[in-house]
Amino acid sequence: MKKIIKKTAIVLFVIFLIIQFIPTKINQSTEILSTDFTKRYEVPNNIQTMLKTSCYDCHSNNTKYPWYNKIQPVAWFLENHIKEAKEELNFSEFGSYSPKKQNHKLDEIIDEVKEGKMPLKSYKIMHSDAKFSDKERKEFLEYFNKLMN
Numbered sequence: 001m002k003k004i005i006k007k008t009a010i011v012l013f014v015i016f017l018i019i020q021f022i023p024t025k026i027n028q029s030t031e032i033l034s035t036d037f038t039k040r041y042e043v044p045n046n047i048q049t050m051l052k053t054s055c056y057d058c059h060s061n062n063t064k065y066p067w068y069n070k071i072q073p074v075a076w077f078l079e080n081h082i083k084e085a086k087e088e089l090n091f092s093e094f095g096s097y098s099p100k101k102q103n104h105k106l107d108e109i110i111d112e113v114k115e116g117k118m119p120l121k122s123y124k125i126m127h128s129d130a131k132f133s134d135k136e137r138k139e140f141l142e143y144f145n146k147l148m149n
Contacts, residue, residue, distance in 0.1 A: 019072040024079040027063040027086075035095035036060075046136075047143045051091065054119045054130040058085035061092035066126060103148065110144045113137060 032039065038048055057063045063082055069075050089105055097105065112118040114137075119130045132140060 016072075022072060024072075024075045025083075026065070027061060027079075027082050028065075029061045029092075031061075033061070033092050033095075035093050037091040037094040040095040041147060044143065046139060050132070050136060050140055053127075054132065056091060057127075058082050058123070059089045059091050060086075061090065106144055106147050110141060110148070113140055113144075 037043070037051070043051070058081065065078070069078055089108070094102065094105070109118075113132070119127075119132075124131050
């Protein structure tokens with residue numbers, strides 16, 4: 001029985017080592033596109049800071065990766081999560097959305113933040129600065145509600 005456990009552990013360790021060499025796509029760009037949300041709308045500094053801190057890592061073309069993104073299978077999870085998040089909403093390409101889609105996305109942003117669904121709990125665990133205080137949440141929602149009018 002001990003031999004089986006030892007062999008299994010060795011095989012798993014070798015697999016773990018091998019998967020470290022499988023690359024992932026990196027979602028980083030130094031360019032701020034003309035379609036970026038902050039180019040499309042006048043965004044006050046405090047709201048811009050909240051967006052960059054709490055939203056842009058997953059919902060833009062420029063992710064600031066944590067140290068643990070170098071470890072597989074975590075990197076695969078993050079890559080997939082970012083891909084799905086950008087499919088849902090990409091602040092870097094917000095200006096390229098139709099006016100109808102932009103309004104719909106603004107409405108979704110309000111709902112998600114109001115209900116506490118965004119930023120995700122799992123993201124806030126590792127990024128404590130992404131948490132909105134009550135005051136920040138109120139300011140954020142007031143700003144986005146103004147855009148809807």
